[in-house]
Amino acid sequence: MSTLPQFLSAGAGAALTGTDLDAVKRRERPRVLVARGSRMRTKAALLDEVSAVLQFPLDFGGNWDALADSLGDLDWLGGPEAVVLGIAQAEQVLADEPDLLATFVAVLADREVRVLLAVSEHADGPGVRSVWAGSGLTVEALA
Numbered sequence: 001m002s003t004l005p006q007f008l009s010a011g012a013g014a015a016l017t018g019t020d021l022d023a024v025k026r027r028e029r030p031r032v033l034v035a036r037g038s039r040m041r042t043k044a045a046l047l048d049e050v051s052a053v054l055q056f057p058l059d060f061g062g063n064w065d066a067l068a069d070s071l072g073d074l075d076w077l078g079g080p081e082a083v084v085l086g087i088a089q090a091e092q093v094l095a096d097e098p099d100l101l102a103t104f105v106a107v108l109a110d111r112e113v114r115v116l117l118a119v120s121e122h123a124d125g126p127g128v129r130s131v132w133a134g135s136g137l138t139v140e141a142l143a
């Protein structure tokens with residue numbers, strides 16, 4: 001279990017889970033930009049939501065390679081160290097195409113994106129952590 005400051009100082013390629021991203025957004029830097037898992041149930045929807053939240057260029061290609069390229073160049077947001085991708089309702093991410101979660105996680109890990117996962121109150125937090133960890137992401141609970 002880690003605190004947010006420990007997580008942020010440790011670098012990237014990992015995720016924390018908790019339930020209240022708004023509290024994190026109010027008190028911490030770097031900026032936490034929150035994507036909605038409910039809008040990320042398919043690959044196409046995920047790419048659209050992430051590109052909107054992270055303000056990708058208008059010519060974003062809408063595929064895994066374009067996602068990797070854009071995540072590798074976040075200069076318009078102050079660079080990768082200035083941004084944390086928050087994902088609310090993480091239990092819904094790629095729920096309609098679950099076999100693609102490992103690919104999404106691999107792109108995040110390859111580009112060393114820091115991720116905060118928040119689950120809905122009714123969701124199984126440990127189960128969500130297990131699914132994401134099983135897809136290759138190092139996941140800890142937020143203290």
